[in-house]
Amino acid sequence: MTREVASQQNGSPASPPHQSQADCGCGHDHAHVNPASGEPLIQARDLTVEFGGRVALDQVNLTVHRNEIVTLIGPNGAGKSTLIRALLQAIKPNKGDVWRRHGLVIGYVPQRLNIDPIMPMTVKRFLSIPSPHSLAECKQALHSVGADQTLEQPVQSLSGGEFQRVLLARAILRKPDLLVLDEPVQGVDFQGQTELYRLISRLRERNGFGILMVSHDLHIVMAETDRVVCINGHVCCSGAPTQVSDSPEYLALFGGQTKPGLAVYHHLHDHTHDGMASQQHTHSLNVDHPDKPDVAQKERN
């Protein structure tokens, strides 16, 4: 049995969002406030989306605050992208609404971006589509994502990790309040994924963005996430990563994918992993040999 989402008020989109004082761990997504979080930026309220009479999202509630990272997880076809599109107002919900803070600016990194392989385009040019930006701004944005060297390169020549960083730089150039990232580590190897998630976390720290991202990853992403919302047409459960990973709803959906002997932990140290074999260096604690990992510290709270 799934834990149902607590219904939030059905006010107009202009009315202030509901907000509770702390993450109570009840599994409901009723705007749990991380101590580090600030004001609500965006809120889905009882969103229902149907395609041809088929329900893709059923009364989904979700809030993202300034300075917090919320990760959406769920199996294929669970409605993650549909929820993102509804929040971006790219599709109209059949029921419910989306509340946005007045003047909210969103930087969006889509799941897919098809770039014409025939038409070479430098990163510099790519960053100025659709809005022009000065060279200094482009350089600064690339610097902030650790991709300075790509400025003059054709976009088509970038590695998966470089491309995702450039997409992030492009989103940041909008000076967003909220970053929405639909699977930001696609096409990136394991080590690169970890580094990208840590970069996203640093961008939040530096800029105070609210960040909403979609991920298929069950372990690495949790290390850099304040709140996980697990959806499968509806919100199955939500809360702090360790709460969600222990919940029966999460285990019913993902339990089979969890590698034996691995548990979620928060990545508290600060180093790069150059030279480490990515296959051997997982970012999960080996619970069979808890003394083994020298780079991990299990979350305690």
Ligand SMILES: Nc1ncnc2c1ncn2[C@@H]1O[C@H](COP(=O)(O)OP(=O)(O)OP(=O)(O)O)[C@@H](O)[C@H]1O
């Ligand atoms: N434009 C559309 N027309 C019809 N059905 C759609 C449309 N967009 C999404 N769907 C359906 O809605 C459901 C949710 O799709 P969605 O892409 O949101 O899932 P997802 O969780 O993002 O999946 P994935 O992890 O595979 O990307 C799926 O059954 C999908 O087929």
